[in-house]
Amino acid sequence: MKKRCIIPLSFSLWSLLIISCSSNSTHLFVGGSAKPGEKGMSVFDFNGKTGEVTLVSQADVGPNPSYFCHSKKNSLVYVANEVMQFNGENGGGLTTFKYSDDDALFEKKNEMLIPYGGPCFISMSPDSGFLFLANYPKGSVVVVKLDAEGLPETITDTILYVKTSPDVSHAHMIKSDPQGDMIYVTDLGQNRIFRYDFITERGELLPIDTLEVPEGYGPRHFDFSKDGTMLYVINELGSKITVFDLVEKPVLIQTLTTVREGFNGKNACADLHVSSDGKFIYGSNRGENTIVTFAIQPDGTLKLGGHTNCGGNWPRNFTIDPSGRFLLVGNQRSDTVAVLELNRETGLPAISEEKFKVAGPACLKF
Secondary structure (H helix, E strand, O other): OOOOOOOOOOOEOEEOOOEOOOOOEEEEEEEEOOOOOOOOEEEEEEEOOOOOEEEEEEEOOOOOEEEEEEEOOOOEEEEEEOOOEEOOEEOEEEEEEEEEOOOOEEEEEEEEEEOOOOEEEEEEOOOOOEEEEEEOOOOEEEEEEEOOOOOEEEEEEEEEOOOOOHHHOOEEEEEEOOOOOOEEEEEOOOOEEEEEEEEOOOOEEEEEEEEEOOOOOOEEEEEEOOOOOEEEEEEOOOOEEEEEEOOOOOEEEEEEEOOOOOOOOOOEEEEEEEOOOOOEEEEEEEOOOEEEEEEEOOOOOEEEEEEEEOOOOOEEEEEEOOOOOEEEEEEOOOOEEEEEEEOOOOOOEOOOOOEEEOEOEEEEEO
């Protein structure tokens, strides 16, 4: 195997992690702000034993690739281009690439115009036959059907939440629950979480009900308990985490503050993830610039564990490596990704000097 040097990095990027040939190494993909023609996707080797990061490749994946998802089955990466004009037409972009794990190279396979524009989140349906996109500026969601090879084929459904004043709504995330039974959408502008049945035969979202969030909270990202009975939501505007019991009819059972007691500065929460063992949940505070840790109790409620410096400024997105040993934070305004080691007993990330330069990191995935 060719030996690579570990170097500090500085680009506009994205990052995604996939298993590589070394037993301790996985591929990390980091994505962020990029203008047309810039290389907005970068792939790194991440050493799951030492936390060291090595540049492998870079690729131009279109303008402003703020989020992505991937199909391991078809070796495809689906990039949401968060723009209001794509290839000269009004709307956002969806760009699909074939990814080769052998040489870490990307081959563009498909481009699609996304209605309403500004897609900020993308995920795949439970059966891997569709993509779901959430558009932030004019709150809306879009469903895209994939063909037999996994390439985007056609748009099967769109929902514009407030037709008379679309700027009131800000859809921020769309994703299935762990069981694949329902699709959830957070609307930061309307303080609501929508739930849908997904009709695969038609590729359509069928409304079920709406979860109300306290006024001014602004639900952004969410995650589920491992058994899917609890929904955890991080609220950008209110700096709160809300906990919903989903066993029967959804019930809001707990609300917790994400910032330290006595913090009086401005804060905007961003990302949220449950640990791989299901014992802890982490949230990012943009402003206080911390990662907050909660322990998940046997009944699914949360208990504060502590706060850890995020290693930079404005932690927009973070991910946990496949081994569960490290938490990597994309600090958007300081152009850095910090590598924090997790304590397996307490769940707390350790303050670390391990970081590397990345211009405006917005999405990190393994």
